[in-house]
Amino acid sequence: xxxxKEVGLAMTGVFPVREAVDMAIATEKAGxxxxxxxxxxxxxxxIPYLAAAAMATEKVRIGLGVINPYSRHPALMAMEFAxxxxxxxxxMVFGLGSGVPYWMTQMGFDVKKPISRTRECVELLRMILTxxxxxxxxxxxxAKDIQLIFKPLRKSPPVxxxxxxxxxxxxxxxxxDGAILSIFNTPGYVKFAWDRVREGADKAxxxxxxxxxxxxxPMVIDDDQDKALNLARxxxxxxxxxxxxxGPLMKYxxxxxxxxxxxxxxxxxxxxxxxxxxxxxxxxxxxxxxVESCLKRLQEFIDAGxxxxxxFPVPGTDPVKTAKILATKVAPHLH
Numbered sequence: 023x024x025x026x027k028e029v030g031l032a033m034t035g036v037f038p039v040r041e042a043v044d045m046a047i048a049t050e051k052a053g054x055x056x057x058x059x060x061x062x063x064x065x066x067x068x069i070p071y072l073a074a075a076a077m078a079t080e081k082v083r084i085g086l087g088v089i090n091p092y093s094r095h096p097a098l099m100a101m102e103f104a105x106x107x108x109x110x111x112x113x114m115v116f117g118l119g120s121g122v123p124y125w126m127t128q129m130g131f132d133v134k135k136p137i138s139r140t141r142e143c144v145e146l147l148r149m150i151l152t153x154x155x156x157x158x159x160x161x162x163x164x165a166k167d168i169q170l171i172f173k174p175l176r177k178s179p180p181v182x183x184x185x186x187x188x189x190x191x192x193x194x195x196x197x198x199d200g201a202i203l204s205i206f207n208t209p210g211y212v213k214f215a216w217d218r219v220r221e222g223a224d225k226a227x228x229x230x231x232x233x234x235x236x237x238x239x240p241m242v243i244d245d246d247q248d249k250a251l252n253l254a255r256x257x258x259x260x261x262x263x264x265x266x267x268x269g270p271l272m273k274y275x276x277x278x279x280x281x282x283x284x285x286x287x288x289x290x291x292x293x294x295x296x297x298x299x300x301x302x303x304x305x306x307x308x309x310x311x312x313v314e315s316c317l318k319r320l321q322e323f324i325d326a327g328x329x330x331x332x333x334f335p336v337p338g339t340d341p342v343k344t345a346k347i348l349a350t351k352v353a354p355h356l357h
Contacts, residue, residue, distance in 0.1 A: 023329045028055035029055070031057055033071065034334065035067065036066075054345060054348060056332070058236075084114055086115070087238065090126065096147040103116050104174040104175070108175050116181050121136075137190055153173055155168070191218035195225075200233055239308060239331060242336055243309075243313060243344060244311070254307075257334075258296070259295035267283055267286075277303065313347065320352065321357075
């Protein structure tokens with residue numbers, strides 16, 4: 023896909039479900055185009071968010087970003103995806119990623135071969151979503167005469183992939199309908215992601231005309247700069263300890279290996295990781311400040327190739343107010 027597509031809002035499991043529904047309704051009423059819900063462990067689950075939003079809205083796209091190929095079998099994914107697609111009347115976008123290794127190991131999953139496992143998961147998932155009877159024997163998954171007992175509204179709903187590194191992004195270009203870039207992506211990382219996605223698409227002989235690059239962005243819009251920085255820092259401190267040292271996300275955000283290790287060590291020691299996040303880091307890792315500065319920052323992401331900008335209101339902000347500001351003061355000025 024070429025060029026800017028839309029602005030959406032997203033929510034993590036730190037918000038109550040009622041607020042997630044209110045955000046979806048406000049997003050639709052404001053004229054924005056999509057709402058997205060994360061499934062971060064061990065917060066509130068993403069699937070209930072999607073179901074609630076689907077029943078409360080009529081027009082906006084509803085994205086799941088993302089679940090993983092460890093904690094759910096592709097048959098369960100297919101069952102849930104097809105049901106959600108029916109509930110929303112074909113407005114769902116489904117996101118799949120290998121998951122945060124730290125969270126996966128907490129649940130006892132072997133996180134080896136995430137690329138191969140995801141490839142096989144998507145293959146089987148799409149087979150089951152056709153509604154046909156499926157038998158399958160792979161390296162990671164098996165299916166014996168599995169068939170959905172109801173007819174999916176769409177036999178091939180869009181499946182977006184979420185990976186940080188080179189090989190995962192190549193796989194995304196090869197088999198995905200779009201990419202979901204993790205929070206903490208930056209304009210430089212967006213360009214990096216497109217280059218890797220193109221490599222995968224070229225390998226598969228696939229066109230990227232309809233491929234969508236979705237950028238997740240922690241956001242605080244507030245004229246009080248110090249307040250905005252501190253609110254954003256309050257969310258970021260839960261995620262940076264699990265970032266990959268030396269990985270491309272941190273590299274393009276100018277966060278050193280030493281910084282990333284210090285975040286991890288501080289969390290293990292029970293210290294406040296937020297104290298290690300400088301104002302510059304917070305401004306690099308999110309979109310933080312008044313309307314004018316946020317607008318400028320968002321345009322940088324568009325110029326780098328992001329098609330859909332998805333704002334993550336952080337705890338302490340009002341998601342409904344954020345939706346209204348984005349719809350009236352920000353989105354109309356992006357190009």
